[in-house]
Structure formats: C-alpha cells, structure tokens
Amino acid sequence: MTRSTFNHRLLPWVLLAPQLAVTAVFFLWPAGQAFWQSFLRQDPFGLKTTFVGLGNYAALLADPYYRSALWVTAEFSVATAALSLGTGLILALALERTLRMQRWYTTLLVWPYAVAPAISGVLWWFLFNPSIGILPWLLKGLGYHWDHGLKSGDAMVLVVIAASWKQVSYNFLFFVAGLSAIPASLYEAAAIDSAGPVRRFFTITLPLLAPTGFFLVVVNLVYTMFDTFAVIDATTKGGPGQSTTILVYKVYQDGFVGLNLGSSAAQSVILMGIVVLLTVIQFRVVERKVEY
Amino acid sequence: MAAITLKGLGKSYGSGYAVEGVDLTIADGEFVVLVGPSGCGKSTLLRMIAGLETVTKGDILIGERRVNDVEPAERDIAMVFQNYALYPHMSVRQNLSYGLKNRGMSKAEIDTRITKAAETLELGAYLDRKPRALSGGQRQRVAMGRAIVREPQAFLFDEPLSNLDAKLRVTMRSEIRQLQRRLGTTSVYVTHDQVEAMTLADRLVVLNAGRIEQIGSPLEVYTHPASAFVASFIGAPAMNLLPVRLMSGALAMGDQRIDLPPGLLPPGLPEGAGLLLGIRPEAAVLADTGLGFDIAVSHVEELGAARIVYGQVGGQSLVVQVQAGQDIAPQMRVSFPAAALRLFRADTGKALT
Numbered sequence: 230m231t232r233s234t235f236n237h238r239l240l241p242w243v244l245l246a247p248q249l250a251v252t253a254v255f256f257l258w259p260a261g262q263a264f265w266q267s268f269l270r271q272d273p274f275g276l277k278t279t280f281v282g283l284g285n286y287a288a289l290l291a292d293p294y295y296r297s298a299l300w301v302t303a304e305f306s307v308a309t310a311a312l313s314l315g316t317g318l319i320l321a322l323a324l325e326r327t328l329r330m331q332r333w334y335t336t337l338l339v340w341p342y343a344v345a346p347a348i349s350g351v352l353w354w355f356l357f358n359p360s361i362g363i364l365p366w367l368l369k370g371l372g373y374h375w376d377h378g379l380k381s382g383d384a385m386v387l388v389v390i391a392a393s394w395k396q397v398s399y400n401f402l403f404f405v406a407g408l409s410a411i412p413a414s415l416y417e418a419a420a421i422d423s424a425g426p427v428r429r430f431f432t433i434t435l436p437l438l439a440p441t442g443f444f445l446v447v448v449n450l451v452y453t454m455f456d457t458f459a460v461i462d463a464t465t466k467g468g469p470g471q472s473t474t475i476l477v478y479k480v481y482q483d484g485f486v487g488l489n490l491g492s493s494a495a496q497s498v499i500l501m502g503i504v505v506l507l508t509v510i511q512f513r514v515v516e517r518k519v520e521y
Numbered sequence: 522m523a524a525i526t527l528k529g530l531g532k533s534y535g536s537g538y539a540v541e542g543v544d545l546t547i548a549d550g551e552f553v554v555l556v557g558p559s560g561c562g563k564s565t566l567l568r569m570i571a572g573l574e575t576v577t578k579g580d581i582l583i584g585e586r587r588v589n590d591v592e593p594a595e596r597d598i599a600m601v602f603q604n605y606a607l608y609p610h611m612s613v614r615q616n617l618s619y620g621l622k623n624r625g626m627s628k629a630e631i632d633t634r635i636t637k638a639a640e641t642l643e644l645g646a647y648l649d650r651k652p653r654a655l656s657g658g659q660r661q662r663v664a665m666g667r668a669i670v671r672e673p674q675a676f677l678f679d680e681p682l683s684n685l686d687a688k689l690r691v692t693m694r695s696e697i698r699q700l701q702r703r704l705g706t707t708s709v710y711v712t713h714d715q716v717e718a719m720t721l722a723d724r725l726v727v728l729n730a731g732r733i734e735q736i737g738s739p740l741e742v743y744t745h746p747a748s749a750f751v752a753s754f755i756g757a758p759a760m761n762l763l764p765v766r767l768m769s770g771a772l773a774m775g776d777q778r779i780d781l782p783p784g785l786l787p788p789g790l791p792e793g794a795g796l797l798l799g800i801r802p803e804a805a806v807l808a809d810t811g812l813g814f815d816i817a818v819s820h821v822e823e824l825g826a827a828r829i830v831y832g833q834v835g836g837q838s839l840v841v842q843v844q845a846g847q848d849i850a851p852q853m854r855v856s857f858p859a860a861a862l863r864l865f866r867a868d869t870g871k872a873l874t
Contacts, residue, residue, distance in 0.1 A: 414606035417573050418667075422620030423594035432619070436610040 260501075266494035285495035294471055295479070295496070302454065302475040305389060309457070310449040313393035314442070317400025321408055322434075324401075335405065342398035346456065350463025353391035357464075377465060381472030384465045388473050392460045396452055400445050407441035408434070447511045451504055476500050523584035523674040523707060524549045525570060530579035532565050532731075539565050540731045543579070550705045552698070556718035557728035558754065563711045564679055566728070570709060571600050571677050583674055594623075599668035600677040604684065605660050607652040613663050614648040617670050638666045641700070658689045665697070669704065676701070678710040682717065694720060715755050719743070727751045745863075749870035752799045752863060758829055758840050763798045764867060767791075772798060775835025777814055782859045787873050795867035802829065804861035805841035813856030814839070821849050 270281045289295045324334055341349065357377060359365050365375035377383040411434065419429045458477050461467060467474035467482060474482065477500060484493025530543040540562040547553045555563040568574040570581060572593035581588050588596050599620075608616050614635060621631045639645045642662045652660055661681065668676050678697075682690045698721055701708050712718050718725055719739040727734045727742060727750075735747035746752035752760040765772040765779070767790055772779040779798070790796075816832035816839055830841050830849055841855050864873040 412604060412606065414602045414604055415608060417571075417593070418600070418602060418606035418608075419619070420573070421571065421593045421598065421600050422667075422671075423623040424619070425594075428623065433608065 263494040263497045266490055267498045268491075269494075270491045271488075281491070285491045286499070289492060289495055289499070294474075297471055298474050298476055298479045301385075301471070301473065302477075304385065305392075305457075305473070305475050306450055306453040308385070308389045309392045309396070309453045310446060312389060313396035313449060314400050314445055316393065316397045317445075318404050318438075320397070320401045321404035322430075324405060325408055335402075338401050339398045341395050342402075344395060346392075346395065346459035347463045349395050350391050350460040353387060353394065354464045357387050357390075377469075379469055381469055384469055384473045387464055388457075388461055391464055392453060392457045396449060400449070403441055403445055404438065407438045411437050443511060443514065447508055450507055454500060454504055476503075524551075524582075525675060525707060525709065526580075526582040527566075527570075528580040528582070530566070530569065530581065531577050532562070532569060532574060533577040538577070538731055540569070543733055545726060545733065545736065547707060547709060550707055552701050552708045552710065552721060552723045553726060554710045554712060554718040554722035554724075555726045555728060556712055556715060556754075557734075559713055561728040562731040563713075563728050567600075567677050567679055567709060567711045570675075571598055572596050597674045598677055599671045599673040599675075600679065601664045601668050601681040603680040605652075605664040605681075607660060607663055607667075609652055612649050612651055613644060613655070613666075616652070616663055617648075617666050620667065620671055634670045634672070638670045641669065642666050657685050658693065661685060661689075661693055665700070669700070673706070675707040675709065678708065680712055681710075682712075683714070690717075697721065715757065719755070725755075727754060729754075745872070746799070747872050749797050749799070749865040749872075752865065752872075756801060758802045758842065760863070761798075761800045761802060761839050761841075762865070763800070763834075763837050763839070765796050765798045767794045767796060772796065774798070774837065777835045779812065779814075781862075782812070785859060785862065785874065786864070790873075796873070797865040797867050797870070799863035799865060800839075800857055801861060802840045802842040803827075804857050805843065805855045806857070807843055807847060807853065808856055809854050810856040810858070812859055812862075813854055815852060815854055816841075818849055818851055818853065 267285055268280055268282060269278050270284065271278050320338055324331060324338075327334060344352075356362050356364050357375065359376045359378065362375075368375045375383055377387045415433055415437075416429055419433050424432060454475075455477055457475065458481060461473055461475065461478045462481075465473045467478050476496060480493050480496045480500065483489045483496065487493075525545075525547040527543050527545045530540060530545075531538050532540040543566060545553075555566060557563050565574060569576055570583075572588065572591060576589045583596055583598070608619065611619065617635050617638060618631050621634065635648070639648060642665060644659070644662055644666055647655060647659060647663075652663065655663065661684075664681065681697075682693055685693060694717060697710075710718075710721055712721075722739050724736060725739050725742045726736050729750050735742055735751045737745075737747075742751060742755050746755065746760070749762055753762060763774055765774045767773075767786075768778070769792070770781075770786070772781060814834045816830075816834045818830055818832045819838075820831050822829040822831070825845065827845055828843050828847060828849065830843060832839050832841070832853075832855075839855075843849075862874070865871060866873060
C-alpha cells in the first residue's frame, strides 16, 4: 500500500465538505435547536416563548407518565434485543448445519431487513388483528383470547415481535459472518479434546462470538430506542393506555400531537443522553472483557 | 501406545476417490511420515485416522480396536494442526487443560501433567498468556503440549511446521523427533516437505493421487525409489529423469549413446523400449569414467557448500551437483558410477532396477 498525500491544503476540506454539510444541516443544527428548545416553554398559542432553564427536565422527572415510559422502554428494548439476537443466532447456527441452498436461505432471511418499519408494523398488525388476523384465530384454538387493543401484555408482545422481525435479519447476517470467522480446526481440536456439541457451543462458539454479540447488543438497543417509532405508530399507537408508549414515541406524541415542544425537546435530549451513555459503557466493557 | 493398521482404506467425495486402497501398518512407537505433493490425499488420510473424516471403505484399527465409527474423542489420539488450532480466548494453561477437564480428570492430576509438559517444552513462563501474545514457535510448543498432556495412544501431526520460518522449522523438527523418541508414542506425520520427511521418519510413506507409491525407510526410498514419481519427489535437487530408448543393448538419447555395464539392464526388454534413466545430481563426477555425457552448461547455482550445474544433453536438461570450487567449463564431461543409475519404464513409471 502506498500512502498518498494531498499537496494542496484546501483540497481535503473541499472533498470533505459534502459530508460535513449534510452532517451539519441534518444533524448538528436540529440537534442544537432541540437542545436550546429544551430550555424554553411556549404558551398554548405559540405566540410567546420563555426561558425556563431546567424546568422542562424537572417537570419530566416528576411526571409519572414519563417514568412509566422509561420503564416501558427498558422492557421493550431488552425484550426486542433478546428476541432478535436469540433468533438471529439460532438461524445462523442452523445455516451452518445446512448443506444445500445456503445462499437461498441467506437471501430469504435477509429480505425482511429491506422492508420499511411501518410496513412490517402493518403486516404484524394484520397477522395479530383480533377480528381478521390468523394468529388470534389460532390462539383461540389454544384457549387464549388475544386482544392487543385491550390487553397491555398482548400489545407489548405484538410490538416486540414486530420490532424484532426486521432486526433478526441484521443480527443473522452478523452472526453468520462471526461464525464463519471461527476456524473449523478449533471445533475439530475441541472434538478430539472430548468436547461434545453442547460443550463446544458454550466453550468455543459463544466466547468467540462475544465480540459480534456485544456489537449487536449496542446496535440493537440503539435501534429499539430510536428506530421503532414507525412500528409502534403502525400497530398500537402507544396503547392501550400508555402500555407501549416508549420514549421515542412519547417524544412524537408530546411534541407533534400535544405541541408541547419544550418538553418534547427535553425528552429528545434525555433519550440521546441515554443512548450515548449505553454506547460508551458497552464499548468500555467490550474493550476490557472481550479480548483474546 | 498402540499400533495403527489401515486396511484397504478409501475415501470418496462423491466423484472418484481422494484416497484409495491404502494398506499400512504402523508399529507401536513408530514415527511414520506421510509425504506427497498437495492434493495427494495425505491430509485426508490423517484426518480419517483422527476421525474427522468418515471412512468410505476399508478399516482403521488402533491397537486391536476397529475405530471406523468411533468418535474422535474416543479414539485416544491427539492431533497437532497446521494452524495450531489453539483456543484464542483461553490462556496456555486452559488450552492444555481443556481436553483433560472434559475427560473429567482430577484437578491435581491435571496440574501435575501441565507442570510436566510445561517443563518438557519450556512453556513454564507462558502458562498464563493468551496465544496471541506468543510467537509462532511458542504457539507451536503449546500445540505440542496440548497433545502430550493427553498421553494418548498416538500423535497425529498435520503439517505442523509449515507456518514457521525456515530456521525455526529446523529447530522444531529435531525437537519433535527427540520428544517422540523419548515418549515412544506412535506418530503419524503429514508433510509436503521432503527434507522434513527424510529427517523425521522411521518409515516414509510416499503418496501420489490418493495411492501409496512407496513405503520404506528414508534411505531405501532415496536410493531405490519404486517409481519415477518417488524419484523426482524425494531428494533435492530432484533426480534427473532422461527419456532414453533401448538400442541393441545400449541406451540411446538423441545422438548420445550410453553403454551400460552388463547386469544393469533387466532381461526381456524389447528392442526400442522407452525408458527413463534416473541419475541423482549429487552422484555426478566431473571425470571421464567411461559412463557419462558431454553436457553444454547453461548456468550454475552457487550454494557455498556445493555448486549446482544446469546443462543440456541431447535436447534434455540435466542437473548435476558438484563440489564447491570445482571449475565449470562451457562444455564438459560428467560421469556417473553405474551403481547410481536407476531405470524406470517410461509408460508406467515403475522402477526396473
């Protein structure tokens, strides 16, 4: 590899400019605005804006609805990440044992990732629709009456499944790559070392997949916190009650429906803070623990 | 320790055989090297003994026990892999103890064995390191250690030195040999490097295209190759194989005529039969002893201890090795002692002498 250098001092900046401009216009500027707005309060008619300092934050932390949304988000994120990671891993392991048509399975399993979240939401909404859906009908046969419009547990299961579905593809792909990076000779050595398939999985496969796993946990948590708005909006709209109102959905409800822009902005800032914190903690853990 | 017996062993991957008709008995405590070019089936053969490949036909016996359908773990063998296959997330100590723990050995016994192995292989200082913090040679030792702590019936080596640099390879080669002598464990060693094969083996098994070409001690294989293939594979520089024709009791090659001493030619060969005349480059002498050629020298390689002369004779190229400092003329006479000549059939490659 030869290392090329720019002779002109301006040229690197010119080449970087489009990327920097996009980041500034679509990320830094709105984020800065939201940050500033989180210290302001508007009157009901949008005519007057007053600076309230940390007032919006104090109000949020005192608000039982907001605290409930925090809890719902935690539940939803952990359940979605666990379900999509677990399913992705099982499918990836199954693919390793598949001798024929591996590429077909891979292609089919990656497809859901190309489906827009809103469409996947609607799809699951149809499947689980209490009056016309096929799954409630099947569940009825098992003696369970499904109604995500009334039962908050059902609603949570629905949004978790709908949000996981697409993410399974992503996790599957990464796990397949992670598995194929483990040399076959390690399994052979372990087989000669008297480790059966189960022990091989727990002592060889899992530890060696850990870096992939940690990376995916970060990506999945960020996904569940930021990217699942469309799924919630297309299925339960945060209901019944507040049972599926996760933080990002509450940002939308309070800001765009309730027009409480100051509070909504404060929520965005908190949400971003949570994700940044999670990412930092996890990368620290990844650096320290998963080394070999 | 145990003997290993292969009876009519064959392996097919659907179309044709990768290994076929292998009959071999490896005595208890013997060091056998399987050698051949890449794709000759030597690794497949070793992996079949290890239980990592299924057997298509024939039998494998370790000791008296037929192990065709026995799991690798139950065969009581240990294998050293080409890439070492060390568990990257485990320390050296854990790498060594993994197989023993899985067998349910007591902690005290495991510690004793690891201490002993670490002493033998000078690994004591590295026991708590991860493999990535070790050099190639140290990794190689850990891989060896993982095999010896098991105290198995047999060691199987799959090109274990091919990832090391040339100097280290020579050192590790003699260490492996000494270790095996001391432990007296039956060993099967796969390599494509004929020098490694010659130096390590009690017995060599030369493989070509999935079949055994020759079994014998390194010296037997070197001096009496059973076929033209073995002749060209064992020995460096490779044996010269000159196409010749039998003409009224002598060999004709182009305009050169070689009068063979009586008794060298087996009787019953038809006039005009195509033969290959095999001459080891190192058997050449630069004097006229009656049996030899005039060659046109094309170039000379200087090795310090010797010189390798590339020449042409009767449209064929010929390589001879001469002593250092020997003067080389553009045209010169090279001779060979009659005992150094080998004859092979041109069609089948089988040895005639």
